[in-house]
Amino acid sequence: xxxxxxxxxxxxxxxxxxxxLKNKGYQVVLAPNAEAGRKAIKKKQIDCIVLxxxxxxxxxxxxxxxxxxxxxxxxxxxxxxxxxxxxxxxLLLGAxxxxxxxxxxxxxxxRILVNIRRYKALNQSATKVSYxxxxxxxxxxKAYFEEEEIPLSNREFELLFFLVNHKNQAVTxxxxxxxxxxxxxxxDRRSIMVNASxxxxxxxxxxxxxxxxETVWSKGYKFVY
Numbered sequence: 016x017x018x019x020x021x022x023x024x025x026x027x028x029x030x031x032x033x034x035x036l037k038n039k040g041y042q043v044v045l046a047p048n049a050e051a052g053r054k055a056i057k058k059k060q061i062d063c064i065v066l067x068x069x070x071x072x073x074x075x076x077x078x079x080x081x082x083x084x085x086x087x088x089x090x091x092x093x094x095x096x097x098x099x100x101x102x103x104x105x106l107l108l109g110a111x112x113x114x115x116x117x118x119x120x121x122x123x124x125x126r127i128l129v130n131i132r133r134y135k136a137l138n139q140s141a142t143k144v145s146y147x148x149x150x151x152x153x154x155x156x157k158a159y160f161e162e163e164e165i166p167l168s169n170r171e172f173e174l175l176f177f178l179v180n181h182k183n184q185a186v187t188x189x190x191x192x193x194x195x196x197x198x199x200x201x202x203d204r205r206s207i208m209v210n211a212s213x214x215x216x217x218x219x220x221x222x223x224x225x226x227x228x229e230t231v232w233s234k235g236y237k238f239v240y
Contacts, residue, residue, distance in 0.1 A: 017131055018042040018060060022052040022078070023067040023093070032065070032093075035120045036127070049078035056085050063127050066110075068094035068101070076108055083109040083169070087156060089130035093118065099205060106206050107213070109169050112196055129197030133173075144179055146240045148223045151176055160221040170195065171214040174207075178228060178238035187235040211236055 019041045023029050026047065033043040044059060046052035048070055055061070064082060068075035079090055091112040092105045102113045111130050114123060144151040150159045151172075158165045158175060167175065177194050178186060191207050192199030211228065218224040229237045 016040060016042050017062040018044060019127060020044045020046060020052060020055055020059075020061045020064045022046045022049060022064065022070075022075075024048055024070045025067070028067075032120070032123065036124060039124050041127070049073035049075070049081075052078065053081065053085070056082060061086060061088055063089045063091065063131050065091045065093050065123070065127070068092055068096050068105070076104060079105065079108045079110050087134075087169070089127070089134055091126060091130060093123070099202065102202075103206050103209055106170060107168070107209065111169070126197055133194075133197070144176070146179065146182070148221070149179075149218075149227065151179060160224060163221075165217060165221065167214065167217065168210075170210050171217070174210050174214055175228075175238075178236055182238050182240055185231040185234055185237045191235060 019036055021029050021032055021043060024047055029045050029047070033045055036043050044055050044061070046055050050073060052064070052066070056064075066075045066079060070078075075092060075094065079092070082090060089111040090109060091114060092110050093114045093116065094101070095116045097115050105113050112126050114126060142152065142154045144153070148161045151157075152159070153176070156169070156172060158167055158172060173195055174191065177191060188204050188207055189199045192203045196203060215228050218227055227239055229239050231237050
């Protein structure tokens, strides 16, 4: 049974989501603020975090950044903030998904399931991939230039791994979105482009890794080796 941590200062939202997810077979932990969520993470094995953005004292963006230092599990923002800038910001801080209120409870349950499955699949697949001087360790969730770790966010790491798994093949924005987020709409293209740009800049800082990721004009990206 998977355990989902719900963090929101709206008690009615917490109760509604908790009841639905329990009926879907999840164990649910509730937290009314980020500090309570942090304590819950340290006390219990959590498989997914659903996090509101607009909370008193510590907002969701700040909390997400802190939680990423504590656990490597899916983090899903569930929020009334609808701007593209907010969505991009949340994803760059380490979130795996971004759901805007109002939302469907069925969609919420499916997004949670998809993200948990994706994390499990990463952990259960081959542990190492090597294209010298680049190597990827799936157990540690890290990428390396020779023996030096390349500092990547979770989203950047997953994008790199997905492209590497399709070496020398053009991967579309839709394929990337469906793999990394479980779904895709044109709004997601901007988020993918931002993550790809940040990933390429980091790889360009190492000799032999620059130009490994090519842009396929109006279509997507390609890992070239």
